Amino acid sequence: MISYCFVYGVLAIAGLIGNFMVLLVVIRNNTMRNVTDVLIAHLSLSDTMLIVFSTPALLLQEIGSGSFQPGDIFPKICAGVVIFCSVVSVFTVVTIAIERYFAIVHPLKQMTQNKKITVAMSLIVIWSCALSQLIVRNTVAVFRTKHALLNETSGGISTAYSRLDDNKHKYYLIAIFLLYNVFPFVLVFYLYTQIIMKLRSRGKELRETNATVSQRNESVTKNQRKTIIMLVIVPVVFVVCGWPFTILHLILAYMPEVSEVQSVAVKLADSLLRILAFIPSTINPIIYSFFSEKFRAGFRQLFSK
Numbered sequence: 001m002i003s004y005c006f007v008y009g010v011l012a013i014a015g016l017i018g019n020f021m022v023l024l025v026v027i028r029n030n031t032m033r034n035v036t037d038v039l040i041a042h043l044s045l046s047d048t049m050l051i052v053f054s055t056p057a058l059l060l061q062e063i064g065s066g067s068f069q070p071g072d073i074f075p076k077i078c079a080g081v082v083i084f085c086s087v088v089s090v091f092t093v094v095t096i097a098i099e100r101y102f103a104i105v106h107p108l109k110q111m112t113q114n115k116k117i118t119v120a121m122s123l124i125v126i127w128s129c130a131l132s133q134l135i136v137r138n139t140v141a142v143f144r145t146k147h148a149l150l151n152e153t154s155g156g157i158s159t160a161y162s163r164l165d166d167n168k169h170k171y172y173l174i175a176i177f178l179l180y181n182v183f184p185f186v187l188v189f190y191l192y193t194q195i196i197m198k199l200r201s202r203g204k205e206l207r208e209t210n211a212t213v214s215q216r217n218e219s220v221t222k223n224q225r226k227t228i229i230m231l232v233i234v235p236v237v238f239v240v241c242g243w244p245f246t247i248l249h250l251i252l253a254y255m256p257e258v259s260e261v262q263s264v265a266v267k268l269a270d271s272l273l274r275i276l277a278f279i280p281s282t283i284n285p286i287i288y289s290f291f292s293e294k295f296r297a298g299f300r301q302l303f304s305k
Contacts (some may be wrong), residue, residue: 004271004275005059007275008055008058008059008275008278009055009059011275011278011279011282012051012055012278012282014282015047015048015051015278015281015282015285016048016051016052018282018284018285018286019044019045019047019048019051019281019284019285020044020048021285021299021302022040022041022044022284022285022288022295023041023044023045023048024298024302025295025298025299025301025302026038026040026041026298027041028298028301029294029298031294032294032298034115035099035115035118035119035122036096036099036100036103036227036231037294038119039092039095039096039099039119039122040096040288042088042092042123042126043089043092043093043096043234043284044284044285046085046088046089046092047085047089047280047281047282047284049081049085050081050082050085050086050089050281051278051281051282053077053078053081053082053085054078054082054278056074056078057074057075057078057079057082058274060075080134080137080138083130083133083134083137084130084131084133084134085130087129087130087133087134087180088126088127088130089238089280089281090180090181090184090185090238091125091126091129091130091184092126093184093185093188093234093235093238094184094187094188095122095125095126096231096234097187097188097191097192097231097235098191099118099122100191100192100195100227100228100231101191101192101194101195104195104198104199104224104228105194105195105198133176133180136176140169140172169253170253170254173249173250173253174250177246177250181242181243181246185235185238185239188235189232189235192228192231192232195228196228199224199225199228223293226291226292227291227292229291230287230288230290230291230292233287233291234280234284234287237279237280237283237284237287238280241276241277241278241279241280242276242277242280244273244276244277245270245273245274245276245277246277248266248269248270248273252266
């Protein structure tokens, strides 16, 4: 328990510092007001909120062995904010991929767009998706609570209340996993595949043109390639670190006997995968620093003052 809390605490502190630095760099640097950098700052803000609201609840749950009372408001608020921020993070990654796709594969279309309007519309869509998931989750929670109370008080006799039994809840979990995890990241990786193919063909064309022009343009293409590598790593980390925890709970929903037979192993796996799922919120600033010269320069300026 102590080691778990220590690791979680270290990750939380590192994540808060790193994401706060990313926000400062983008806010203070006038050259970083393009759509991609603003969305990266938005992702950092979402990660910061996720860390702030998930850390106390999970630490209290671990220390108290999950002994929250049904009427406790604090864990419900934290869970709602965490779910909202998680969906915001996922769709921010998707929006960044879409923006990069049009900027590189269809640059003429993007040039006709107003950047401020593009950012505003993107944020509205992202928040709407997150809010819809939160509403659906709370509705499902109400239905399942009514179902449990009805079974307890009336022996499972059907009444006029809507219900969501265990079988329907399993379908709901699969649908949520597909809609908010699988489909978005399939789209992200498809878009980045198209971008990489475009950059390769553009590099080949540049090498066949005038040497002076080619050298200058190839430098631009090289910088774009570094940015794309950075942006591809972010969703890869999301999938590698976040999916195992979700998949574990899908397995437990479909095979609850596993939790009963291997309760110690399941609890250990749950704790370890929670930590793993927390890593993307912490490691993103490190990714930006490693691959982006703009962010490295911004971080150096913060430390030099």
